Amino acid sequence: MLKFIIHGIAIAFLTVLTQVGGIVYLIVLALSNRYQLNLLKSSGLFLGTYMVVCLLILPFLAPMFGRVALPVTGNLKPLNYITCLLNRHYVRTELREQLVGVSDRINKQFEGTKTNYLDANFPFYDGFPLFPHLSHNDGRKVDIAFYYTNQETKAYSNSAPSFIGYGIYEGPAANETNYPKQCADKGYWQYGFLNYLIPHWKADKFSVDVKRTGTLIRSLATDQRTSKIFLEPHLKQRWKLGGYNKIRFHGCQAVRHDDHIHLQL
Numbered sequence: 001m002l003k004f005i006i007h008g009i010a011i012a013f014l015t016v017l018t019q020v021g022g023i024v025y026l027i028v029l030a031l032s033n034r035y036q037l038n039l040l041k042s043s044g045l046f047l048g049t050y051m052v053v054c055l056l057i058l059p060f061l062a063p064m065f066g067r068v069a070l071p072v073t074g075n076l077k078p079l080n081y082i083t084c085l086l087n088r089h090y091v092r093t094e095l096r097e098q099l100v101g102v103s104d105r106i107n108k109q110f111e112g113t114k115t116n117y118l119d120a121n122f123p124f125y126d127g128f129p130l131f132p133h134l135s136h137n138d139g140r141k142v143d144i145a146f147y148y149t150n151q152e153t154k155a156y157s158n159s160a161p162s163f164i165g166y167g168i169y170e171g172p173a174a175n176e177t178n179y180p181k182q183c184a185d186k187g188y189w190q191y192g193f194l195n196y197l198i199p200h201w202k203a204d205k206f207s208v209d210v211k212r213t214g215t216l217i218r219s220l221a222t223d224q225r226t227s228k229i230f231l232e233p234h235l236k237q238r239w240k241l242g243g244y245n246k247i248r249f250h251g252c253q254a255v256r257h258d259d260h261i262h263l264q265l
């Protein structure tokens with residue numbers, strides 16, 4: 001019975017995290033039982049099978065569901081390669097073209113600049129949510145990291161204070177609209193919860209590169225393919241983006257957007 005519960009939890013966890021990991025786990029479990037494999041061999045078989053599925057099979061199957069993988073190298077890349085190993089970098093072709101185009105333009109304007117994406121969507125099925133982003137379920141959504149400069153040298157840095165790009169905030173100043181506080185006061189505990197989960201040891205080594213980040217947002221906000229961009233209202237105000245009506249507030253039921261940009265078609 002305990003074994004049954006552990007396998008159930010593992011399958012649910014892997015499905016939520018990677019979409020296909022639970023199925024791979026089930027197949028490997030069946031093979032392990034059939035051939036009486038020990039834990040070490042079963043784990044090796046799982047990792048090997050998962051990597052083959054993730055790197056070689058999914059990129060070919062996803063287009064049948066109208067999705068393609070985002071690039072792994074070049075001007076557009078993941079901030080953290082784990083995003084791709086978890087199959088969280090699939091989008092519709094139109095969104096891929098938009099992102100590749102804008103990252104090439106930014107790279108031309110600011111030589112050497114890489115645009116780092118965060119979570120996008122899973123490869124299959126509209127409506128299958130990418131936890132914890134419930135709206136990332138149709139290939140039309142992607143999160144993009146801010147650009148940062150090194151606090152000491154003031155030079156552009158192709159990195160971010162948070163290793164996953166989320167959870168280290170460019171918070172509101174005393175005279176700015178403070179939705180994090182308003183949402184917390186209304187009881188939306190999840191709004192800023194990543195602050196408590198993400199290590200802050202690199203937080204004061206970086207500053208947001210407002211010039212590059214503002215250029216990216218303006219470019220996306222004037223692109224016909226964009227339907228909405230989510231950004232925390234105090235940053236919209238501070239970065240003088242008031243004239244762009246596609247830049248919206250996402251609501252207290254979501255999470256803070258002063259650590260990344262959310263873009264959707």
Ligand SMILES: [Zn+2]
Binds near residue numbers: 133141142261262263
């Ligand atoms: Zn998002």
